[in-house]
Amino acid sequence: MNTIQTIQCPNAECHGTIQFDPYLLIQGKSFSCSTCNSVISLNQESKEVVKDTLEKFDELKAQTKS
Amino acid sequence: MINLKAAGGSSGPESGFKGKGIDIASLIGGPLIAASEANAMMLNKQADFILSTCFKEDPITGNHAPIIVPISFKRSILIRDEETDQPKLDTGEYTIEIPIITLIPLNTLGVSSVDVDFEMEIVNQYESNSTNSSQHSSSRPKSVGKTPKLYGKISYDSKEAESLKQANRNMNRQKLKVNIHAQEIPLPDGMKTLLQLYTKSIIPNDKSNSSNS
Ligand SMILES: [Zn+2]
Numbered sequence: 001m002n003t004i005q006t007i008q009c010p011n012a013e014c015h016g017t018i019q020f021d022p023y024l025l026i027q028g029k030s031f032s033c034s035t036c037n038s039v040i041s042l043n044q045e046s047k048e049v050v051k052d053t054l055e056k057f058d059e060l061k062a063q064t065k066s
Numbered sequence: 067m068i069n070l071k072a073a074g075g076s077s078g079p080e081s082g083f084k085g086k087g088i089d090i091a092s093l094i095g096g097p098l099i100a101a102s103e104a105n106a107m108m109l110n111k112q113a114d115f116i117l118s119t120c121f122k123e124d125p126i127t128g129n130h131a132p133i134i135v136p137i138s139f140k141r142s143i144l145i146r147d148e149e150t151d152q153p154k155l156d157t158g159e160y161t162i163e164i165p166i167i168t169l170i171p172l173n174t175l176g177v178s179s180v181d182v183d184f185e186m187e188i189v190n191q192y193e194s195n196s197t198n199s200s201q202h203s204s205s206r207p208k209s210v211g212k213t214p215k216l217y218g219k220i221s222y223d224s225k226e227a228e229s230l231k232q233a234n235r236n237m238n239r240q241k242l243k244v245n246i247h248a249q250e251i252p253l254p255d256g257m258k259t260l261l262q263l264y265t266k267s268i269i270p271n272d273k274s275n276s277s278n279s
Contacts, residue, residue, distance in 0.1 A: 002171070002173075003171040004171070005168065005169060005170075005171055006265070007164070007168055007265040007268060008265050008266045008268060010139050010141075010160075010162045010268050011141045011143075013143065022169045022170065022171060025169070036141065036142075036143070037141075037142060038139060038140060038141035038142070039139070039140045039141075040137055040138065040139050040140075040162075041137070041138045042137060042138070043135075043136045043137060043138050043161065045136060046135040046136055046137060049133075049135055049166065050135060050166065050169055053119050053120065053166055053169075053170060054169075054170065056115065056119050057115065057119070057170055057171075057172075060111060060112065060115050061175065063111070064108045064111060064112075064175045064248070
């Protein structure tokens, strides 16, 4: 399953996009914009809530696939 | 994959062995309706998930606002140094606020195909008179004549039957195999548009951590 997400680069001068894997993001990995090299990573305070949401999402997928 | 097998041998008026037999249309329609209901159930579950984990409901208005999480954002841009008049790299670290829904690899899980597999012996064919011809419409062709309806009984699988012993050969076995395949299907356009709006509206709005090098 493809878990790669894409967001618009938050750098106002850049029109690029940043691709990231949320499962790696919660492990502390950072992802960069291919155009301007800006980097995003998850704040410590966001890790728990994002991890929790991803776990609930995985549970839902497991339920609907069974 | 869900694999349903229905086998039976009752002899009620609709069971196929006596009377006019089973209506083939409902035999095919039944599993399709069940699959459609299963599909709707899966989609509802996902909609509930999105609303309960990615949005916060306002208890007064009932409106749902996206749950926002802070994310660290570092950028380096070339600026002109005012003192030396030379280009220099300006590194800034910001906090951006991002709707959590844009971090979840959402995709729709739905029924992609339903295979209804059975062998049937046609035992009856009825024709019912259509009464749609009473009103003549110039734009719609008149529906004339009779609608054929087929009735039959499910026969046992001929391939399986070959391997069965002679003693079992006359056994009245009915088999209806329904294979339902569920797979990830693309997100609906409305959902894609919503996600696009969210991802395009991300801007570094907290520059308090900004530092020049
Ligand atoms: Zn960029």
